[in-house]
Amino acid sequence: MITLKNVIKSYIMGEEIIYALNNVSLKIDEGEFVSIMGPSGSGKSTLLNIIGCLDKPDKGEVYIDNVKTNDLNDNQLTEIRRMKIGFVFQQFNLIPLLSALENVELPLIFKYRSYMSSEDKRKRALECLKMAELDEKFANHKPNQLSGGQQQRVAIARALANNPPILLCDEPTGALDSKTGGKVMELLKKLNKSGKTVVVVTHDINVGKVADRIINIRDGKIVEE
Amino acid sequence: MYFEMAKRNLKRHTLRSILALLGIIIGVMAISSLGILGGGLKEGISKNFEGVANFVVVFPNTGEGYLHFTKRDVDKLRKLNCKVIPICTKSDIVYIKGKNKKTYASIYGIKKEDIKYLNLGVDNKLSDTTIYIDSVFSNLNDVNKNDMILIKNVSFRIRGTYNSSFFIISQNSIILSQKTYKRFYGDNYSMVVLYVKNKDDINNIKNETENIMNKKEKKVIILSMDTLLKSINDAMDKLSMFLIGIGSISLLVAGIGIGNVMLMSTIERTKEIGVMKSIGASKRDIMILFIYEALIIGIIGSLIGALMSVVIGYLIVVFLLKSSLAWYCLIYVLIGILFGVGTSLISALYPAYKAATLDPIKALRSE
Numbered sequence: 001m002i003t004l005k006n007v008i009k010s011y012i013m014g015e016e017i018i019y020a021l022n023n024v025s026l027k028i029d030e031g032e033f034v035s036i037m038g039p040s041g042s043g044k045s046t047l048l049n050i051i052g053c054l055d056k057p058d059k060g061e062v063y064i065d066n067v068k069t070n071d072l073n074d075n076q077l078t079e080i081r082r083m084k085i086g087f088v089f090q091q092f093n094l095i096p097l098l099s100a101l102e103n104v105e106l107p108l109i110f111k112y113r114s115y116m117s118s119e120d121k122r123k124r125a126l127e128c129l130k131m132a133e134l135d136e137k138f139a140n141h142k143p144n145q146l147s148g149g150q151q152q153r154v155a156i157a158r159a160l161a162n163n164p165p166i167l168l169c170d171e172p173t174g175a176l177d178s179k180t181g182g183k184v185m186e187l188l189k190k191l192n193k194s195g196k197t198v199v200v201v202t203h204d205i206n207v208g209k210v211a212d213r214i215i216n217i218r219d220g221k222i223v224e225e
Numbered sequence: 226m227y228f229e230m231a232k233r234n235l236k237r238h239t240l241r242s243i244l245a246l247l248g249i250i251i252g253v254m255a256i257s258s259l260g261i262l263g264g265g266l267k268e269g270i271s272k273n274f275e276g277v278a279n280f281v282v283v284f285p286n287t288g289e290g291y292l293h294f295t296k297r298d299v300d301k302l303r304k305l306n307c308k309v310i311p312i313c314t315k316s317d318i319v320y321i322k323g324k325n326k327k328t329y330a331s332i333y334g335i336k337k338e339d340i341k342y343l344n345l346g347v348d349n350k351l352s353d354t355t356i357y358i359d360s361v362f363s364n365l366n367d368v369n370k371n372d373m374i375l376i377k378n379v380s381f382r383i384r385g386t387y388n389s390s391f392f393i394i395s396q397n398s399i400i401l402s403q404k405t406y407k408r409f410y411g412d413n414y415s416m417v418v419l420y421v422k423n424k425d426d427i428n429n430i431k432n433e434t435e436n437i438m439n440k441k442e443k444k445v446i447i448l449s450m451d452t453l454l455k456s457i458n459d460a461m462d463k464l465s466m467f468l469i470g471i472g473s474i475s476l477l478v479a480g481i482g483i484g485n486v487m488l489m490s491t492i493e494r495t496k497e498i499g500v501m502k503s504i505g506a507s508k509r510d511i512m513i514l515f516i517y518e519a520l521i522i523g524i525i526g527s528l529i530g531a532l533m534s535v536v537i538g539y540l541i542v543v544f545l546l547k548s549s550l551a552w553y554c555l556i557y558v559l560i561g562i563l564f565g566v567g568t569s570l571i572s573a574l575y576p577a578y579k580a581a582t583l584d585p586i587k588a589l590r591s592e
Contacts, residue, residue, distance in 0.1 A: 110507070
């Protein structure tokens with residue numbers, strides 16, 4: 001499902017070249033639940049961004065669902081993000097102006113524009129909220145009227161909207177207390193069981209343990225699996 | 226949804242949006258009402274020339290010693306395919322009956338049946354014992370309809386008053402029937418007016434007149450009003466353009482205002498833009514979102530500005546210029562709307578482009 005071959009990504013900071021990713025190769029199969037763990041600055045976020053087609057490697061090859069993404073242009077990468085990838089962020093990153101339901105509809109709008117009727121979009125968004133186990137009565141609440149856990153559920157529902165095979169989660173429990181975080185991880189586990197490939201970036205070992213496989217990364221290199 | 230989002234984004238900063246809106250309103254108002262003002266000026270001036278555009282006036286070339294037209298000259302002109310109106314004129318002393326006052330006036334002899342072509346606004350029922358006087362003569366001598374005037378010791382009743390028409394009938398003048406005129410002053414014509422029904426034929430008629438009269442020597446001078454009218458209209462159009470240009474400056478300022486607001490909005494919403502990109506928004510989606518915001522300001526502002534400019538333009542034209550608002554002046558309102566919407570669109574392009582091309586990773590990282 002996800003394959004990286006000898007990926008190098010570097011930044012220039014002052015006069016120094018810093019390797020965020022130094023010759024990283026990995027393979028994640030369909031239906032896997034993988035945690036990428038490492039201290040901050042280890043390159044785990046960069047890795048997630050490259051998998052998520054938000055960033056391009058300097059060298060090496062990246063395959064998402066057998067599509068080589070190195071050579072794609074901006075619009076093609078946007079297309080991959082729409083079709084294959086759902087993002088979940090630490091800070092939830094909901095659009096504050098939109099209700100929970102509208103936030104979930106947004107990816108559908110970007111993907112389908114008017115090819116999908118607004119009723120169908122609404123229906124699909126409600127479905128996703130249900131999948132993310134958020135009570136329907138919160139559908140019309142604005143993000144600031146929801147608790148952190150609820151907001152993260154809306155964000156997960158939004159990630160599910162276009163029915164992508166891959167969920168990429170960047171510290172999904174980082175802004176939640178451990179109990180709520182645990183529940184969010186349970187939800188991700190459930191989604192993984194239903195067939196999604198889930199990749200979680202975290203530095204919290206309790207979160208990492210939920211995964212089937214843990215990839216440890218340090219100074220831009222995978223140190224152990 | 227884009228529209229809905231744009232609307233909510235504008236509502237998020239109500240005061241800022243209202244200020245941007247105000248800029249566009251004022252700009253559109255300036256353009257449209259200055260345009261209407263120019264149009265009103267033009268309308269007012271061309272009104273004074275109304276009805277003379279169809280005339281070609283032929284004068285004897287006094288520089289070559291030709292002082293009058295003879296009956297033969299007039300007959301030659303009758304071959305032309307237009308209405309030929311021979312006019313006699315002379316200055317003479319007239320007496321105001323009952324006031325024991327004498328005064329000078331230009332006296333015109335025009336055939337009774339020709340008067341109607343001159344658009345003088347009189348009843349066109351002149352008889353051999355009545356006259357028309359122009360408003361200047363009427364004011365100077367304090368005489369009015371039905372007062373009596375003595376010319377060559379014959380009394381005439383005033384049948385009506387006209388406004389002297391530019392170029393043909395001068396001010397402080399009296400119109401007699403041509404028959405009466407000839408009895409007093411003889412058979413000589415000081416000008417011939419050619420009434421051309423279709424303005425497009427004016428040049429033909431001028432050329433033919435040239436051929437008939439000026440073949441051997443330059444016997445006559447030929448004037449037509451259409452060229453004069455055209456240059457006046459051109460000048461007025463240029464004035465309108467100039468006024469609109471002044472108005473455009475305020476719209477330019479408004480545009481810069483909108484650009485500034487949008488740019489601030491882009492910076493504030495950097496993270497949001499990053500999120501939208503990561504969940505599948507293309508450059509185009511982000512552009513559209515920002516352009517919608519500018520368009521909402523542009524369209525609402527332009528419509529309000531247009532409405533206000535119609536009111537203001539109407540007040541200026543009707544009360545200040547004492548002219549009437551011509552329908553075609555609404556084109557300036559249309560221009561105002563077009564410029565207003567266009568300005569907001571153009572000023573949103575750069576901020577929208579900037580937002581659309583943000584690096585999603587940097588955008589996501591920003592707070």
